[in-house]
Amino acid sequence: MTEINAMDASRSIVKNGAARQPEVNMLRGLLSSQDPGELREVINYLGIAAFIVDVTPDREFHLSAINETHEQMTGLRHEDVAGRTLDSILDSETAKRVKENYSRCIREGAAIQYEELLDLPVGEKYWRTTLVPFYNVEGRVFRILGTAYEISDAVRLKLQTRYQSTLMSVYLDESPDGILVVDANNEIKTWNRRFLEMWDIPEDILQAGDGRSALEAVRNQVENPDEFVERIMELYRHLDQEERSYRIDLKNGNVLERYSRGLRDETGRYWGRIWFYRDVTEHERLTEQLNYMARTDPLTETANRRAFMEELSDEIQRSRRYRHPLTLLALDVDHFKSVNDRFGHVMGDTVLRMLADTVRSQLRDTDFFARMGGEEFTVLLPETELKTGARLAERLRQSIEAVRMASDDAEFQISTSVGVAELADAEEPDGLLNRADRALYAAKASGRNRVTCAD
C-alpha cells in the first residue's frame, strides 16, 4: 500500500474521536469481542469496506477481521488474513506504510483519515481510509477499526486534469508558434512566450485580459491595419469560421502567417477562439532567394532563359490585348570562341559581364534583358516597333564595340551581331524567337558586327 503524498492526504478529521462520535462508543461494546467471526459479523453491518486490526502491547498489528465489502473491493479473503500479522500479508514496503498510519492513529488518539494507493489483487485502487482507535480499560489502544471507500475515479480525474494542464503549459512554452486564446467574450485567457516575442503588447494588457486594448496595440504594428482588424472582427462574428495561412506583413519587415479557429467542446458549447501566429520571415526570404536563383544567370546577373520564356509569353499576351507593338533583339558575341582561346575563359567571363552591364545601362525599366546561354542574349522591348528596336540594337552594338578590354599583354574589343524581329499577328513565342534568330544568323553570315531585321 502506498500513501499518496500529492494528495495532502493524511490529516486528522476528528480530534477526539470517541467523544464526538456516539456511534463509535456503541461500536466499542460490539467490537470488544475476541472472536474474529463475531467481529466480522459486526463490521458486515457497516455497509462499507471495514477491517479490524488488533494492537498487541508491544505494538504488533494483527489483522483480525475484514468484512464482505472489503473482500469484494480488495480480492482478499477473511479466512486467509484473519489473525495474521501485517508483515505476513503485505509486502514489507506496504506493511511499513500501513503501520506508520496505525501508529499515527495511536499517537494522535483520535480518528484519522488519509488517501492511499493500494496495489490489490483486483488492481491498483485509490482509497480514502479512516482509522478509529479503541481503548481498553487501561487506556491503551488495543484495536483499530478501519473503514475505506474507493475514490479512484475522483483521483484519476484530478490526476488527469493536472496532467492535462502540465501538458498544456509545456505545449504553450515549447511551441514555435505564438499562441493566443480568447474566451467567448473575446477577452484574453492565455498566451505564450513566443506570442509576446512576436507582438509588442504591454503585458499588463494581456494580464487584464483586455482583448480590445491588445488589438489596439498590435494594430499599429502591421502594414495594413484596417484589413487586419476587419479580418479579426469577421472571425469573431463567425464563430465557426476557420482561418488558414492568413499572411500578415509587419512594419518591422517580418512576415507572419496566422491560423485561427473557434473552440467548441464535444457538447457544442462555444469557449472562444485560438490564434496561432507563425513567423515565416526566414522562410519567405529563402523562397525569394531560391526564386531569384532559379530565374537568374549567376555570371551576368541577368534573367536566364526560363525567366525570359515566361516574360515573353506574358508580354505577347499583353501586346495582343492592348494592340501594342513588341520587338525582340537576339544578340550574340562575334568570334567569342577566339576570345576564350586567346585570353582564357576568365577573360571570356569578364567580356560577358561587361556586355551585360553595357546593355543594361541603356535599357528602360520595362525592357527585359536575358542571357539565353553561352554568349547569346535577348532583349524584349514592349511597346516598341521594329524600326525603334533596330535603332536601339545599333546603339547597343556600337557601345559594346566601343569598350576597350585589357588583358595582361593586349588590348582588344569585341563586336556583336544582332537580329531584330517584331511580333507578327497571331505569332507564338517560338515563332518570334526563331525569326529573331534567323535575322541574327543573317547578320553573322553577312560579315558580323551588324544589325539585321527580320522580314
Ligand SMILES: Nc1nc2c(ncn2[C@@H]2O[C@H](COP(=O)(O)OP(=O)(O)OP(=O)(O)O)[C@@H](O)[C@H]2O)c(=O)[nH]1
Ligand atoms: N568564357 C565563357 N565562355 C563561354 C561561356 N558560355 C559559352 N562560352 C563559349 O562561347 C563560345 C561560343 O562559340 P561559338 O558558338 O562557336 O561562337 P563564336 O565563337 O562566338 O562565333 P560566332 O558566333 O559564329 O561569331 C564557345 O567557345 C563556348 O565555350 C561562358 O559562360 N564563359
